[in-house]
Amino acid sequence: MDKIINFKINGISVEAQKGETILTVARKNDIYIPTMCYISKTTPCASCRMCVVEASGVEGFVLSCNTPPTEGIEITTNNAELENERINIMKLYDVNHPLECGVCDKSGECDLQNKTLEFDIQKQNFSARDQARPIQQWGLINYDPALCILCEKCVHVCNEVIGDDAIEVKFGGYSSVIIPKNADTLDCTFCGECIAVCPVGALISSDFQYKANSWELSRVPATCAHCSAGCSLEYETRHMGINGADELYRVKNNFEFTSLCGAGRFGFDFDNKATKDDAAFHKAVEALKNAAAIRFSSIITNEEAHILQLLKEKLGIKLFNEDARKFAEFMKSYSSVSGKLHHSGSLDAIKQSDAAIILGSRIATDNPGVRYALTTAARHNGAKIVYAHPMEDVLMQNVTTQMMKYEVGTEEGVIALLASAILSDADLDESEKAFFDDLDLGYIYAETNLGEEEFSLMMKSFSRAKNRVLIVGNDLIAHERSDNIAKLVALIEKYSDFSIVVVPREVNTLGVSLINTLDIDEDIIDVVGYNDNGNFVISSLEYANLSVPALNQQEGTVVSIDNRVLPTNAALGFDGYNLNDLANALGIHKKNTIDYTKELNTNAGFKDIEFDNLENFLSKMGDDVRGYLLDEVTCQADGQLEELDDLPEFNGTIIYHADPVLQFNAYTNKTKQLEKDNFLRGSAQFSVAAKISDGDIVDITFGSTTIQREFKLDSELKGTIALNPTFDINVDPSRYRFEKSKIVRVM
Amino acid sequence: MNNEQLNDRNVSDGYFLVDIEDYPTDGWGKFKRVIKRTFRGELFVGLWVVLREMIRFDTHTIKYPEEKMPIGPRYRAVHEMKRLWESDAERCIGCGLCEKICISNCIRIDTRLDENSRKEVSEYTINLGRCIFCGYCAEVCPELAITHGGEYENASDQREHFVDYAGMLTPLDKMKAGTQVEFEGFGAITPHEDERVKKTPLAY
Numbered sequence: 001m002d003k004i005i006n007f008k009i010n011g012i013s014v015e016a017q018k019g020e021t022i023l024t025v026a027r028k029n030d031i032y033i034p035t036m037c038y039i040s041k042t043t044p045c046a047s048c049r050m051c052v053v054e055a056s057g058v059e060g061f062v063l064s065c066n067t068p069p070t071e072g073i074e075i076t077t078n079n080a081e082l083e084n085e086r087i088n089i090m091k092l093y094d095v096n097h098p099l100e101c102g103v104c105d106k107s108g109e110c111d112l113q114n115k116t117l118e119f120d121i122q123k124q125n126f127s128a129r130d131q132a133r134p135i136q137q138w139g140l141i142n143y144d145p146a147l148c149i150l151c152e153k154c155v156h157v158c159n160e161v162i163g164d165d166a167i168e169v170k171f172g173g174y175s176s177v178i179i180p181k182n183a184d185t186l187d188c189t190f191c192g193e194c195i196a197v198c199p200v201g202a203l204i205s206s207d208f209q210y211k212a213n214s215w216e217l218s219r220v221p222a223t224c225a226h227c228s229a230g231c232s233l234e235y236e237t238r239h240m241g242i243n244g245a246d247e248l249y250r251v252k253n254n255f256e257f258t259s260l261c262g263a264g265r266f267g268f269d270f271d272n273k274a275t276k277d278d279a280a281f282h283k284a285v286e287a288l289k290n291a292a293a294i295r296f297s298s299i300i301t302n303e304e305a306h307i308l309q310l311l312k313e314k315l316g317i318k319l320f321n322e323d324a325r326k327f328a329e330f331m332k333s334y335s336s337v338s339g340k341l342h343h344s345g346s347l348d349a350i351k352q353s354d355a356a357i358i359l360g361s362r363i364a365t366d367n368p369g370v371r372y373a374l375t376t377a378a379r380h381n382g383a384k385i386v387y388a389h390p391m392e393d394v395l396m397q398n399v400t401t402q403m404m405k406y407e408v409g410t411e412e413g414v415i416a417l418l419a420s421a422i423l424s425d426a427d428l429d430e431s432e433k434a435f436f437d438d439l440d441l442g443y444i445y446a447e448t449n450l451g452e453e454e455f456s457l458m459m460k461s462f463s464r465a466k467n468r469v470l471i472v473g474n475d476l477i478a479h480e481r482s483d484n485i486a487k488l489v490a491l492i493e494k495y496s497d498f499s500i501v502v503v504p505r506e507v508n509t510l511g512v513s514l515i516n517t518l519d520i521d522e523d524i525i526d527v528v529g530y531n532d533n534g535n536f537v538i539s540s541l542e543y544a545n546l547s548v549p550a551l552n553q554q555e556g557t558v559v560s561i562d563n564r565v566l567p568t569n570a571a572l573g574f575d576g577y578n579l580n581d582l583a584n585a586l587g588i589h590k591k592n593t594i595d596y597t598k599e600l601n602t603n604a605g606f607k608d609i610e611f612d613n614l615e616n617f618l619s620k621m622g623d624d625v626r627g628y629l630l631d632e633v634t635c636q637a638d639g640q641l642e643e644l645d646d647l648p649e650f651n652g653t654i655i656y657h658a659d660p661v662l663q664f665n666a667y668t669n670k671t672k673q674l675e676k677d678n679f680l681r682g683s684a685q686f687s688v689a690a691k692i693s694d695g696d697i698v699d700i701t702f703g704s705t706t707i708q709r710e711f712k713l714d715s716e717l718k719g720t721i722a723l724n725p726t727f728d729i730n731v732d733p734s735r736y737r738f739e740k741s742k743i744v745r746v747m
Numbered sequence: 748m749n750n751e752q753l754n755d756r757n758v759s760d761g762y763f764l765v766d767i768e769d770y771p772t773d774g775w776g777k778f779k780r781v782i783k784r785t786f787r788g789e790l791f792v793g794l795w796v797v798l799r800e801m802i803r804f805d806t807h808t809i810k811y812p813e814e815k816m817p818i819g820p821r822y823r824a825v826h827e828m829k830r831l832w833e834s835d836a837e838r839c840i841g842c843g844l845c846e847k848i849c850i851s852n853c854i855r856i857d858t859r860l861d862e863n864s865r866k867e868v869s870e871y872t873i874n875l876g877r878c879i880f881c882g883y884c885a886e887v888c889p890e891l892a893i894t895h896g897g898e899y900e901n902a903s904d905q906r907e908h909f910v911d912y913a914g915m916l917t918p919l920d921k922m923k924a925g926t927q928v929e930f931e932g933f934g935a936i937t938p939h940e941d942e943r944v945k946k947t948p949l950a951y
Binding site: 102103107123135142206209210211212213215216239241242243 | 840841842843844846847855857858859860864865866867870872889890945
């Protein structure tokens, strides 16, 4: 049982849960304690000492940020002595702080400025010899040490939430600075979280620097359009130049509670520009009338998906979306065993977990939101994290406690072994028991290249864990045997306390899979592509026959990995036509796309709520009140496990479709700031096996596709699998992500 | 002052009728008025005054546009951009406060990061068609960079003649000659300001 501690702050009786500090309790009860270095999502830095309070029976001051209350204690948050202490701290902060507030990019959103005015620091009583501290340019981030107040928020966030651990404090009294860890320049995933948390203008986006002031920018709350984590963000827009139209200037997030990866923060300018082209519009209507099918991507809103579904019903055509179809099939098999339509876990569940398994995903680049949640779990709960994948990932090394390196293609065997380890004491029914009894463990261990001791080690490290999570990635969804894999995953959920998170591939794969009934993609003519390939392309990307708005130009909802329906808003206007106009021309009448929000498939858990009634913010205490959670839907659990198939072998030069950091899809490829790193990356071992060397231009053939890329030797990689980015090419998402490939040196 | 005075609607006290002859109503009366006015000789009085002043050459008017009245230092006419006395560099730091405060929304400023990692004003315009010359921009400017000038002649075939940033800046030859005129109006520093400056303690 969690104990409740009763105590008093300024004479007001308050309650604290176990693990809460005086500061968190005070904030919960609207009692103000000033802080400079405190940030809710990390452990207290305790570097500013602004949060000092007096406690009855304790001599001297107490730091409220890292002190838990004791029963019956009386706290005073403000009196003359405390005020004096705080004023002195502020005076020290202000020593030699450059008086460039007029040009500083914080432009008034500055903690230091606020507190200086709050404590009425009029003059500098202390002095120190000022020193030359040149501005550091770290790519997307600029650091001005002269402005830095050494609050250490950036260091804590980088280490505890993001997991890059790329910066540290170089201690040296007055000459302390933030420096890149073990490197000359910053080498990290450029999430930009350090920019977000910086209370002064020391860490700044190099693209945004000196371009605009915060008061000129209008903020549009939205949901990130790049991956399924569904991070909340705010697009900030302003007119470009003197007479220009509105443009996106930067993205901000509620850094106190949420994080954002670099793609979300720096990859915002993927908007589409178009005017009303009537000729193209009529051609599009004709094309849709004559179409046999619509092929579309999952980078669309639920409302667009709903319109496509209505078009399918009205025109009697097929809908192709291999990515969502595979996901839907996976979830169908999953629910046939678990009895529930949606997976049970969420990012919050991962954050609070103390044991996690990641299986079948290069999660750090597939879904940074999950990575940050895992880092938080590892740093704050000491979570044991098992990373099961055929390739090591440098980005996950910091948090992974156990690496399970299995052979490519043997996911079915791995999940069977996992299930048998986890469910060894579970109360299974007859057929399920029989399934595990029939497993040829020796064969599976041999083929997967995993040892029994690895699983016993895992179970031992998990033995004390209370909140356990299994994260399942795209390698399982797009696997040939995904059907049986899904059932085994569901079995773990059904008979153990694991909560399951299935990571959808694209931003709204989950939503599309719930709304649309999809057909198997056929290579036929008369296919209209909607944000995808086709004979007639309606798209928000380049080379479209009819341009439609991108996700930052339209209102609508998407379903995130948390099964949460998240609203997103139009940051920029769009002058052309959209899908709803096409639907209206084809006889499906609604004034606005968002009129469909309350008509979304209630059988899949959607609620009958108008778009305009959906909230899009985080509460003062950081509770996510955006949109709504999908209703839990139960379904029949009549799925039967199949016998394990022979585990396939992958030999030769294997490539793995995985995007580099900050890249996800054609939209991130379109943005100005994000690096377009489209090399084929492989280890030295791979280069020997494929007979290519660093800098070679190679033809890569997999399936029926051939692409040309430059090969780059990556010292961080090991083994004989190379990484092939997919953000700049079109890869069939229904195919298994590891591919046997032929690699030929061209020049 | 209390409101009673204003609220007093009684017009009988303190008001009186001016002694004006009634207008003639009949034709004969009107004819008599015309004859009387025509032969009164007032016309020749006026002509004599003009003739006398012409001979004396004692002009009281200003021959605009050859001659111009001196304009008061606080007059708010077309804006100027001042330079620093020390370095001749532009005073404007690109903070954007003038754009923010402008109540007729006629100022637009665009800034960027220059090669020396400083903020640089890349574009600056004032739409004089909208400007109401309220002087808020000059008042809010922390650097005394944007001020009003005495240039009140707003007629030109090109509006850009007044509001282009380079045109607003004090010309360099004027700086060399030391003839840049400080604005004394709204937003200017008050007299004896330098006596109130407190120095930062320097122990070393």
